[in-house]
Amino acid sequence: MTPLLHLDHITRHFGGLAALQPLSLDIPAGTRHAIIGPNGAGKSTLLSLIAGTLHPSAGRILLNGRNITRLRPAARARLGISRTWQHPAIFAHLTVADNLTLAGHRAATPQPDFDDASMGRWLQMLSPADSAAAVPAGALPYGHQRRLELAMALARQPRLLLLDEPSAGLDADDLAALSATLRALPTSVTVVLVDHHLDLVWSVADTVTVLHHGQHLATGTPDQVRADPGVQRAYLRAGEHPVPRQTRHSEAPAAMLLQIRNLTTGHTETPVLAGIDLDLPAGQITAILGRNGAGKTTLLNTIMGLHPAWPPTTITLDQQQLASGRPEAAARAGLGFVPQGRRLFAALTVAEHLRLAEAAGQSRERRRSQPGQSDPTDRPSGRSSSPGTWTRSRVLDLLPDLAHRLHHRADRLSGGEQQQLALARALLTRPRILLLDEPSEGLAPILAADLMGVLRDLADDGLTILLAEQHLPLALGTANQVHVLVSGTLTARCGTDDLPETGRWRPWCTLLGIGDGRDPG
């Protein structure tokens, strides 16, 4: 029987870099096939080759026996290939309704499983509420954007659905909805899924292929792959064994470096955050937890000045009030930011990113060294409190993967390397406070565990960190205290050391939408 998709020794090189070594793979119709592997393994490159966004350096791609190797993305889409991207590829300036209209303009090959009624059910399940139909898609919460993107991909009635990190940035509710949706898809849709969320992969996939440094490592059922020693070594080990939570005992209470009072803001005239009070102790990690749409990104953007705060908000750093809506002032005052989606400069190389950030950091350092300028992290607080001076070599020691990619453009990096570059860029500005928005998004389990270690080291070195994160093991494993944000209000606060003893986790599960109330660490 002819497989729906046949990859015949496809390879892809970027200059001298072999992103994908010769790979042959058959994917029968109706299967759910997952591609997993560490960051930089070539998973997204493989999806782009199948979708036609990239052309292979060698090899052939056959869809239902037809050679589609040289076809463009639109032609492949018309043959029934539909895809999502690592970051939601939606029309951000158009309304939700317009997005869906454009997606459903002309189905590839109408399929019996996608009659009008079932199509309506799919779209209803995935699309934001009817009340959001007239809202620009870019204004939707991140999880809703992801669901909208999937709805758009399904509206094409695809034969082959390519999903690139569909779980990235999703909260527990959205993940459950995604998993249910993928399991319920008709068998006429073949799914190729790239994801680091292993629970999702094991629950959805019939077969799994593991890539490592562009090479094929293994293909088999989820059980076979989990039992493969090579796969465990390269990818699974850290993901299967969560890193234990670190317990810290401060000798003296830390000084409050950043104080937020009555933070209120919103989009146009609709409030998103109301009356947020938050203190960040110097040299500690504070995590903000919350479902998608709770306002975590808006909170970080507002602190950073990327989103205007409404009166009577006050944000005070070292007794100096930060101006609303002025990110450059926030950066000069000592806030560093790793935004969701990384926001790298696509056309600049890694080295150029580092040089720019280093120049900004040195400039800030010079201002701080002028008479009359002081740094509250220099005050005694019972812990090592100076963040130290970040230099390029120190950052590359911390994030060694970047050292091998200095002359590559940011848009040629893998998702994990991009995340490391965003962190390196922020550190080189020599911040007093580091804001991180979903830093584990798109990271392989091993890299996520590495990131936990890096964040702990940074805090031990005196850096103050505010973290918004969906990845609960990472948040709970690194933070000194966590806050839960629900519908734009901070509703609960707790030191992470207190959680297991006091049994306070269970009500928090309800707030965060985690069904069984188990300790996620």
Add this chain to the structure above:
Amino acid sequence: MSPVRSRLSARSRHMVGCAVAAALLAGALLLPAVAGPYVVALAATGLVLTVLAFSVHLLMVAGLPSLGQAAYLGVGASTTAHLATAGITLAPLHLLVAGAAGALAAALTAPVVLRTRATTFLMVTFAIGELVHTSAQHWATVTGGDQGIQVPPVILWPGGTPLRAQAGIYWYTLTVVLAVTGGLALLGRTRHALAWRAIADHEPRMHALGHPVNRQLLACHLLTGGVAGLGGALLVAVNHYVCPADLDFTTATLALLAVALGSGRLLGILAAAVGIIAVRDGIGTITAGHSLALLGLAFLTMAYRQPITRWLHTRRTHRAEAT
């Protein structure tokens, strides 16, 4: 603000907008009755620039900023001038032929310009505009060179009286511009316009959805060439004259300025284009030729509109808090 209040304010804003549009339309129709021939001639020239600006705007909808649309206006004007000097002065026929000529010229340049996007598109269209302008200056047998071509007045229907009176020319131009405005407003509600906006927003997603992006952009480019060509026919009807200077770089930048000042709205672009001509040819004469400086100031004001509005809003809020 509550949703009810938002709806009310949206409705009242819409009503105010309709009232302003109606007042402007009435003013435009009655202009020849209250203003002298010179002002009416300026307004007619402003309407011609409006059509050119519309063609720039249509490309901007698809995310393609152009500095080359004056070339298609020149092609349309030149074609019309030759028709008229050959004795064919029927205005509707001029519009038809000029539009077709503009679209044909756009089709010839499409393989070059549609391979590019964003700033590269701007530079390529600028180069094409300048090439056409320079060629027109040197190709005197066709364009009349620096002397240009004198053109007899148009007639509105077969056997009609030649349109010589300034008011008649103005009303004819206004009618065409309003028709084009209405047509473009209707076009803005179609799937074609939605597709162009989507291409500007996220072109790779459009490819991945199976849309024929290249064909959609070609259609947009041809249409804008046609609209600019219509502008050429109007230019000839208004001035009874055409020369290569009419399609130089300044004309292209004024059209782009009108689009920027009009904030991407058709009526805004219309008002901006008329205002630009009023400043350049009207106020410019009483400011010792400093009209371009005034236009530059207007452009800067537009560019800084958002920061200024934000600053005023913050100031108002602080004052309200203080009291």
